[in-house]
Amino acid sequence: MKNNDKLTNKKVQSWIIFGLAILNIVAFIVLSNKLYFRIDMTEGQKYSISKATKDLLKKLDNNLILEYYYNDKSKEVKEVAQVIQYVEDMLKEYENAGKGLVNVVIKELSYEKPKDQALIAEIEQKGIQQFALSESGSTESKSLLGFSGMLLTYKENQSVIPAIYNDQGFEFRLDVEIKKIVGGGDERLGIYFNAKDRTLEKDFRYLKQVTEREFKNIHRMYAGQSIPQDVTILLIVGGENLTDFDVFQIDQFLMNGGNALFAVNGINVLASEYGIYGIPGDSKVFELLAHYGVRINRDLVGDNQSYNPIRQGLSLARYPLWIKVKSANFNKKNVMVSEIERINLLWSSSVEILDYSKDKAQTLFSTTKGAWNQTENFKLDLETYKYPIQEGKKDYSLAAAFDGAINSFFKDKAVPKNENGEQFTGSKTDAGTTKFVVIGNEQFIQDNFAGNDEFIFLMNAIDWLSKDNSLIEIRNKGKFSKPLDKVKDVNVHNFLKSFIIGFTTYVIPIIFILIGVILFILRNSRNKKIHEFYNKDIKS
Amino acid sequence: MINVRNLVKSYGNSEPAVKGVSFDIEKGEIVGLLGPNGAGKTTIMKMLTCFMNPSSGTIEIDGRNTVDDPLYVKKLIGYLPENSPQYDDMTVYEYLKFTAEIRGIEKTLIGDSISKMIKLSSLEKVVSKKIGQLSKGYKKRVGLASVMIHDPKILILDEPTSGLDPNQIITFRKILRRLSEKKTIILSTHILSEIEAICERVIIINNGKIVANDAIQNLIETYSDDQYVDFSVEADNLLEVELEISKVKGAWKIEFVKKESKKIFKFKALVSKGSDFKNNLKEFINSKGWKLTSFETGEANLEEIFLKLAGEEEDK
Amino acid sequence: MMKSIIEIIVNSIVLFGVPALIIGLPLALLPNGVRAMYKKEIGGYFHSSIAYVFLALFVIVPNIMFFHFFGGIFKEDLASMRRFFSMLPYVFIIFIPGLTMGSWAKEKNSGTIELLFTFPVSEWQILIGKFLAALTLVLIALFSALFIPLLTQIFLGDFDWGQIVTQYIGVIFLSGCYIAITFFLSSLTMELIDSFLLSAALLLILTIIAYLPSVVSFPGWLEWLRKVFVWTSLSTHFSNFSKGVIDSRDILYYVGVTGIFSYLNLRSLESRKWS
Numbered sequence A: 001m002k003n004n005d006k007l008t009n010k011k012v013q014s015w016i017i018f019g020l021a022i023l024n025i026v027a028f029i030v031l032s033n034k035l036y037f038r039i040d041m042t043e044g045q046k047y048s049i050s051k052a053t054k055d056l057l058k059k060l061d062n063n064l065i066l067e068y069y070y071n072d073k074s075k076e077v078k079e080v081a082q083v084i085q086y087v088e089d090m091l092k093e094y095e096n097a098g099k100g101l102v103n104v105v106i107k108e109l110s111y112e113k114p115k116d117q118a119l120i121a122e123i124e125q126k127g128i129q130q131f132a133l134s135e136s137g138s139t140e141s142k143s144l145l146g147f148s149g150m151l152l153t154y155k156e157n158q159s160v161i162p163a164i165y166n167d168q169g170f171e172f173r174l175d176v177e178i179k180k181i182v183g184g185g186d187e188r189l190g191i192y193f194n195a196k197d198r199t200l201e202k203d204f205r206y207l208k209q210v211t212e213r214e215f216k217n218i219h220r221m222y223a224g225q226s227i228p229q230d231v232t233i234l235l236i237v238g239g240e241n242l243t244d245f246d247v248f249q250i251d252q253f254l255m256n257g258g259n260a261l262f263a264v265n266g267i268n269v270l271a272s273e274y275g276i277y278g279i280p281g282d283s284k285v286f287e288l289l290a291h292y293g294v295r296i297n298r299d300l301v302g303d304n305q306s307y308n309p310i311r312q313g314l315s316l317a318r319y320p321l322w323i324k325v326k327s328a329n330f331n332k333k334n335v336m337v338s339e340i341e342r343i344n345l346l347w348s349s350s351v352e353i354l355d356y357s358k359d360k361a362q363t364l365f366s367t368t369k370g371a372w373n374q375t376e377n378f379k380l381d382l383e384t385y386k387y388p389i390q391e392g393k394k395d396y397s398l399a400a401a402f403d404g405a406i407n408s409f410f411k412d413k414a415v416p417k418n419e420n421g422e423q424f425t426g427s428k429t430d431a432g433t434t435k436f437v438v439i440g441n442e443q444f445i446q447d448n449f450a451g452n453d454e455f456i457f458l459m460n461a462i463d464w465l466s467k468d469n470s471l472i473e474i475r476n477k478g479k480f481s482k483p484l485d486k487v488k489d490v491n492v493h494n495f496l497k498s499f500i501i502g503f504t505t506y507v508i509p510i511i512f513i514l515i516g517v518i519l520f521i522l523r524n525s526r527n528k529k530i531h532e533f534y535n536k537d538i539k540s
Numbered sequence B: 001m002i003n004v005r006n007l008v009k010s011y012g013n014s015e016p017a018v019k020g021v022s023f024d025i026e027k028g029e030i031v032g033l034l035g036p037n038g039a040g041k042t043t044i045m046k047m048l049t050c051f052m053n054p055s056s057g058t059i060e061i062d063g064r065n066t067v068d069d070p071l072y073v074k075k076l077i078g079y080l081p082e083n084s085p086q087y088d089d090m091t092v093y094e095y096l097k098f099t100a101e102i103r104g105i106e107k108t109l110i111g112d113s114i115s116k117m118i119k120l121s122s123l124e125k126v127v128s129k130k131i132g133q134l135s136k137g138y139k140k141r142v143g144l145a146s147v148m149i150h151d152p153k154i155l156i157l158d159e160p161t162s163g164l165d166p167n168q169i170i171t172f173r174k175i176l177r178r179l180s181e182k183k184t185i186i187l188s189t190h191i192l193s194e195i196e197a198i199c200e201r202v203i204i205i206n207n208g209k210i211v212a213n214d215a216i217q218n219l220i221e222t223y224s225d226d227q228y229v230d231f232s233v234e235a236d237n238l239l240e241v242e243l244e245i246s247k248v249k250g251a252w253k254i255e256f257v258k259k260e261s262k263k264i265f266k267f268k269a270l271v272s273k274g275s276d277f278k279n280n281l282k283e284f285i286n287s288k289g290w291k292l293t294s295f296e297t298g299e300a301n302l303e304e305i306f307l308k309l310a311g312e313e314e315d316k
Numbered sequence C: 001m002m003k004s005i006i007e008i009i010v011n012s013i014v015l016f017g018v019p020a021l022i023i024g025l026p027l028a029l030l031p032n033g034v035r036a037m038y039k040k041e042i043g044g045y046f047h048s049s050i051a052y053v054f055l056a057l058f059v060i061v062p063n064i065m066f067f068h069f070f071g072g073i074f075k076e077d078l079a080s081m082r083r084f085f086s087m088l089p090y091v092f093i094i095f096i097p098g099l100t101m102g103s104w105a106k107e108k109n110s111g112t113i114e115l116l117f118t119f120p121v122s123e124w125q126i127l128i129g130k131f132l133a134a135l136t137l138v139l140i141a142l143f144s145a146l147f148i149p150l151l152t153q154i155f156l157g158d159f160d161w162g163q164i165v166t167q168y169i170g171v172i173f174l175s176g177c178y179i180a181i182t183f184f185l186s187s188l189t190m191e192l193i194d195s196f197l198l199s200a201a202l203l204l205i206l207t208i209i210a211y212l213p214s215v216v217s218f219p220g221w222l223e224w225l226r227k228v229f230v231w232t233s234l235s236t237h238f239s240n241f242s243k244g245v246i247d248s249r250d251i252l253y254y255v256g257v258t259g260i261f262s263y264l265n266l267r268s269l270e271s272r273k274w275s
Ligand SMILES: Nc1ncnc2c1ncn2[C@@H]1O[C@H](COP(=O)(O)OP(=O)(O)OP(=O)(O)O)[C@@H](O)[C@H]1O
Pocket: B011, B017, B035, B036, B037, B038, B039, B040, B041, B042, B043, B044, B082
């Protein structure tokens, strides 16, 4: 009986332990869902959403719905399929980081089904766009419509990313849209456009597009207009036609904590049927910047070691005035440019940081050591540069960033009159703290010269200037696909593929079996030895 | 060394297979567990070796409870299960090596102990054969070798000699006797001669209970006033005789042995000395109209005692 | 070229080192019962033809599936093993029970279980020895698949090795989990075929539960249940690993499931004592 008690006791005990274990497990699950870590082991932290994004998602106080739609045809094109996979993966990361407030909906729509067609039409109404797919690899190129876009909904606000067919910068684009609808992205950009002989609408369309993608509000500034209160960043492209009053306004804007980017040619270049000529720029901005301690020199810089040749007929002509800034010559310590590989600068002037602002300003990028500058006689035809005309002696700084305190250019000076409108009535500020970026070139963001990297630099600079500059680092994130492109010859390529498939699928099993046979033989011979050993014993 | 108290084991809800067994075994004893099929011998052994826990009751081995301290107990024991199960894919040598390793024998000593066991069980001819290919007897010998390899203090052997040839049985007995100086041995068997030959003491079990637990000599003495009787009856119908004859008073058990001729049937009875079985039998046979053709008496041996004890149990 | 070769070497060392540690450490640190058991089991696999049939099939079948049905890495010419690893939870449904069905059922059937549990080692040592042996076999098969990225890297293009390392880490957890589950079921049965069918069925359910059409289209008010299914599923927790992200929750899940089933396994083995 005693024993029976012991047994029942044991049973009760084990039930209690079982119950406790279950409780523990549940507590453990709950806890582990609260306290967890993720380590992204992929190259370039492909699937880590940045701190900026996490901070952005922390601001949510309501459900953010991210609807991602794509069609099956897009998934059949390998580049786009990769992007779709990446977007899906990233959305899961967002869902994860959103702590329950981010709802992700992913829908694959059929290209053919009428029901889905109706849905596509509906979504297209909201702004998602179809795009042409070009199927690479197959000889005949079918023209199909791809479809891969997102709808974002937060409270009553909605926004879209019309087409996603590139993984580069996806996180950034999504964050920008989220910022727009969640609020907080309320900074306003003002643009002074005064490039000589060119217009924003005709020659700088990309600039317009790129900035509009990021800023809901862009204010176009004209001479004599006063800068609206809500503009926080000024983009000054070209310095011609700026009046004294405009310069005064810019100065005061900076004194009061506004930030600005100056892209102004030291030398304006004219190409006509008589040849290419340079004319030194004439703008009040030069004086203003020099006063602050960052001077745009009225020169042209040529780089003998890194330039873009010009195509002349069938051959390439030497043209050191089209500088190609090399990866090594970017200031790796500065987030604006640390990740940029190259920037092309056509007819750029050097930017010089004056001694008294050395500790507030830094160079962003510069030429190689083999550069020279030209300060007069700007006859810039190709023939002039066919052979090196100057020896490169040193490197020239081409862009600079300033961050610190400045004194007003108009301290102890009278407020200029405004010839085109209202006069300044308030009291002027004589000192302040500001950030600005200076580059001695306008062309680098001009439609026919600019590429991806140039705009990334521009937008990074604008981000740096904006109050919330957390997104700089992720703008360029992406480009993860790893193509198998070591071998260019198609036949060799295909042979190697078959070899790898054959080896891994059929040869390895054969190796296993061979190992088996070897082990079998070894075991047998070992057995024989053991047998002999013990039976010799017997005889002796 | 081994103290068993009120051991009960039931499988599921059916009638217990072991019903309150108590016994003690001293160091150095060789004890035989004897009993018919299904008596519970294997069950008791499984509990002794910590393979199973008792439903109630306690087993202490070397002062440790088998339920609370199985690891300690298992270290002391070498257990040869019934039918001597082994890994058929292994060679004899590999199997002995494995058992040596898992029993924690020091690496440097493993080779020696294997050689010793191989010699002891005369396994030389089959060291490199797969166990699956061995004859039943050899398998048993491998089993015996494997349980003795770590030189355990206690050997528990479930039907160790079943399937061995006579030569082997003799060697096996020799081995056991030699071992018995240092070891405590429990073995189970159906074969009485086995017990007579090896064991000092026998525990007879029937239907889950101990019916006798004594030194063999004592058992013989206690029951020496018992004798067996062979007699033959001449009658028409064997079935009728078999049914009726058990009614004769004065015998423990009456068993049919064989047909001597068409109408003469030979029986065997276990009888206490001094009982008037002979007269009772004569009277009974006469009353039935049969004929007693022979009647012989002899000394009882263990076989008879076993039969009697087992019968006692069945009568209840 | 030099750099990539060095990278391959370093990565291979890491990749082969991790499983060697995972299996070697317990073997070195745990008592000799585990070691003896491990040796016996590995011997059992490799002395019979089981290991070779298993290894050969476990290489051929997934590779054929990978290259010919799931696009492999060559259809799109992208250096990624992700599809291969995403496939594994499903491949395991058949292969792991095939390997482990005998783990206990065979011992019970042939009576050798009586030997095992009367050896002076505890049950968990025997369990761990068996577990590591089965894991070793699975990992040998999986690591032979490493030749796909290795050869491809040498000839055709660079892989993201961080991702591959993660995938392999994940697959170690995944196979451990599957092995623990099938071991438990094997301990409940006497016959190999029962063990196999039971294991395969349970694994199938646990693996696809989150993707069943009826589960995917649960109505809104059953959303919580869908979430429970998604959380329970063995394969959903592998998706992070297969894309290259280690999430502590996935590790906990796998370790937890492995632990729970191993615990149940020990209990079911102990139940023989009380039957
Ligand atoms: N695993 C089991 N489940 C249920 N009943 C069992 C089990 N093992 C044994 N039994 C029952 O317990 C009783 C005793 O069996 P046990 O095997 O101990 O007998 P035994 O004395 O060893 O017989 P034998 O001489 O045939 O080996 C038998 O009635 C048997 O049916």
